[in-house]
Amino acid sequence: xxxxxxxxxxxxxxxxxxxxxxxxxxxxxxxxxxxxxxxxxxxxxxxxxxxxxxxxxxxxxxxxxxxxxxxxxxxxxxxxxxxxxxxxxxxxxxxxxxxxxxxxxxxxxxxxxxxxxxxxxxxxxxxxxxxxxxxxxxxxxxxxxxxxxxxxxxxxxxxxxxxxxxxxxxxxxxxxxxxxxxxxxxxxxxxxxxxxxxxxxxxxxxxxxxxxxxxxxxxxxxxxxxxxxxxxxxxxxxxxxxxxxxxxxxxxxxxxxxxxxxxxxxxxxxxxxxxxxxxxxxxxxxxxxxxxxxxxxxxxxxxxxxxxxxxxxxxxxxxxxxxxxxxxxxxxxxxxxxxxxxxx
Amino acid sequence: xxxxxxxxxxxxxxxxxxxxxxxxxxxxxxxxxxxxxxxxxxxxxxxxxxxxxxxxxxxxxxxxxxxxxxxxxxxxxxxxxxxxxxxxxxxxxxxxxxxxxxxxxxxxxxxxxxxxxxxxxxxxxxxxxxxxxxxxxxxxxxxxxxxxxxxxxxxxxxxxxxxxxxxxxxxxxxxxxxxxxxxxxxxxxxxxxxxxxxxxxxxxxxxxxxxxxxxxxxxxxxxxxxxxxxxxxxxxxxxxxxxxxxxxxxxxxxxxxxxxxxxxxxxxxxxxxxxxxxxxxxxxxxxxxxxxxxxxxxxxxxxxxxxxxxxxxxxxxxxxxxxxxxxxxxxxxxxxxxxxxxxx
Numbered sequence: 244x245x246x247x248x249x250x251x252x253x254x255x256x257x258x259x260x261x262x263x264x265x266x267x268x269x270x271x272x273x274x275x276x277x278x279x280x281x282x283x284x285x286x287x288x289x290x291x292x293x294x295x296x297x298x299x300x301x302x303x304x305x306x307x308x309x310x311x312x313x314x315x316x317x318x319x320x321x322x323x324x325x326x327x328x329x330x331x332x333x334x335x336x337x338x339x340x341x342x343x344x345x346x347x348x349x350x351x352x353x354x355x356x357x358x359x360x361x362x363x364x365x366x367x368x369x370x371x372x373x374x375x376x377x378x379x380x381x382x383x384x385x386x387x388x389x390x391x392x393x394x395x396x397x398x399x400x401x402x403x404x405x406x407x408x409x410x411x412x413x414x415x416x417x418x419x420x421x422x423x424x425x426x427x428x429x430x431x432x433x434x435x436x437x438x439x440x441x442x443x444x445x446x447x448x449x450x451x452x453x454x455x456x457x458x459x460x461x462x463x464x465x466x467x468x469x470x471x472x473x474x475x476x477x478x479x480x481x482x483x484x485x486x487x488x489x490x491x492x493x494x495x496x497x498x499x500x501x502x503x504x505x506x507x508x509x510x511x512x513x514x515x516x517x518x519x520x521x522x523x524x525x526x527x528x529x530x531x532x533x534x535x536x537x538x539x540x541x542x543x544x545x546x547x548x549x550x551x552x553x554x555x556x557x558x559x560x561x562x563x564x565x566x567x568x569x570x571x572x573x574x575x576x577x578x579x580x581x582x583x584x585x586x587x
Numbered sequence: 588x589x590x591x592x593x594x595x596x597x598x599x600x601x602x603x604x605x606x607x608x609x610x611x612x613x614x615x616x617x618x619x620x621x622x623x624x625x626x627x628x629x630x631x632x633x634x635x636x637x638x639x640x641x642x643x644x645x646x647x648x649x650x651x652x653x654x655x656x657x658x659x660x661x662x663x664x665x666x667x668x669x670x671x672x673x674x675x676x677x678x679x680x681x682x683x684x685x686x687x688x689x690x691x692x693x694x695x696x697x698x699x700x701x702x703x704x705x706x707x708x709x710x711x712x713x714x715x716x717x718x719x720x721x722x723x724x725x726x727x728x729x730x731x732x733x734x735x736x737x738x739x740x741x742x743x744x745x746x747x748x749x750x751x752x753x754x755x756x757x758x759x760x761x762x763x764x765x766x767x768x769x770x771x772x773x774x775x776x777x778x779x780x781x782x783x784x785x786x787x788x789x790x791x792x793x794x795x796x797x798x799x800x801x802x803x804x805x806x807x808x809x810x811x812x813x814x815x816x817x818x819x820x821x822x823x824x825x826x827x828x829x830x831x832x833x834x835x836x837x838x839x840x841x842x843x844x845x846x847x848x849x850x851x852x853x854x855x856x857x858x859x860x861x862x863x864x865x866x867x868x869x870x871x872x873x874x875x876x877x878x879x880x881x882x883x884x885x886x887x888x889x890x891x892x893x894x895x896x897x898x899x900x901x902x903x904x905x906x907x908x909x910x911x912x913x914x915x916x917x918x919x920x921x922x923x924x925x926x927x928x929x930x931x
Contacts, residue, residue: 314773377834378834379834379837389770392770392777392778393778424823426733426736426818426819426822426823429658431660433736433819434736434737434819458822458823458826459822459823459824459825459826459827459828459829459830460826460827460829460830460833461830462827462830463827463830463831463833463834464830472823474770475770475777475778475820476819476820476823478770478802478803479768479770479802479803479816479820479823479824480803480823480824480827481803482802482803482804483803483804483806483807483824483827483828483831484803484827484828484830484831485803485804486803486804486805486806486807486808486828487807487827487828487831487832487835488831488835489804489807490721490722490723490807491831491832491835491867493723494863494866494867495839495863497863498856498859498860498862498863499856499859501859501862502858502859504855504856504858504859505855505856505859507852507855508851508852508853508854508855508856509852509856510852511848511849511851511852511855512842512843512848512849512852512853512856514846514848515842515843515845515846515849516842518842518845519838519839519841519842522838523835523838
């Protein structure tokens, strides 16, 4: 790996593209000066915007005529989307012109295009969307956040292995603890496939720190570093946590505005509250990875601002620097030799 | 129905039974003077505790030799639990000596004993656990919270009908809106059985205010009154919301303690914060109903304190007063005549 990290940016994906993509890239470049950036999209627009940022004057621009619509279906974009900024950005990684791709566009399309161009890690049957959420002790990684509404035990085991690698690459934590999301901690709770996945993840030869079943209330305690679940439950849990966070921020604002005394109280606690807000600010957790692909593909939230987008670039950068793809390939192939699933 | 509401209380269920059951009953009696209470459990203990509360001196005591263990399995308690306080409390309703039963004991055992003694509402294939959670606009009812880890479209439709009745009885709101929890609002998202349930719930002859699919982030907005889902997802979503709430309360405390200025700020905003805390205090939402049974059976959280337990008694009381069971029987039998499920 060269000392530079080459990242292809889908400049046209997301609600406020290409402006926030370019602004976000400039923020990321300050943090990671060794980034080598390519913007893929409408070259005229990109060129005009890039002029504002001195630290982007060496960025490469690759023109794309077309854009993936936010509501386009995967099958449709695979047929007709070869001229889109997303396809061409993924292609940069597929042709080894970039080490990672970041997009804030349509998730289903990004998954479909990446599966086709980057291929899957050998042995991985289903890719997963993995992201970080804030906890009382730092960050935890949860997957699948919505790529597969149904999974089996083999998928869950692979999610556990890949999630632990992902978590280590981003947080630097070795021996990340892995738990399976369930409706109770007791062994007899939930579905049979969860029990089978638990048994497989406990296999000592896997060298995983498997901690058993965890419940929804345990997600934010931070006691488990990697939480594996199906994409339906994971998506609902993540969005429920986000909704509850908004609910509290709304009540906080209302409380501080409820009287003159409260307003004065807010002024006195302001610095501490700004710090607390930063702890739960979703922009600092932006950047989910499409895990299981044989290349680094990071999905930014479509509504992310420049700070959020810069964070997604940071995730991609960290994964490349930590040689995540070769490492996760090794872990999966080692696991495939060990684990026997009863269904086979 | 007599003007009194007769409630049988499993005095031995929950972490701090019978003390909190009796203290909670006294609080409830102040709010609902027409309550006619029976305590079922160790009569000596109950008699000693009851003396402390003047407004409980007319309560009936029914002795029970045995207690359902918190970790007992349903099959086990059905075989050997006929002398437990829980069984005898449910029996009061089954023999029309009470209009409702409230227990803070083992949920699985309560469900099993109630199904056997109270029977199901005719046509209902699966009971559900339904509870309320705070939202930005008041309360919303969510079900199933964990009775069935898997459901089909008929279950979901029945949950919608019963949930709307439950919501009306407790909040007084007519024409409660009903939504299905999914991973997106678009029609093509999620599982086929969710789409079939959606189509059935839209049937005009059902007279339901069905609003379509909703996401995890919509739960606490308060735009949907009744949210139906399978018991796995519902359980995870509820516990995730509870965990996130605790996460925020923890950060709030930490923020207010972070400096002398913050501590003074807290003193100034104290009154407003106590009001906010009350809005999200789970004690005021305690009391889930086992929905689908042909009798009112309310489950209190096992760790509830006396205020929480009094709220569960309040839920039971409201349901009896609003003639919930006959009404929900009518709604289900009307729906059964209308809806055809493709699987049949």
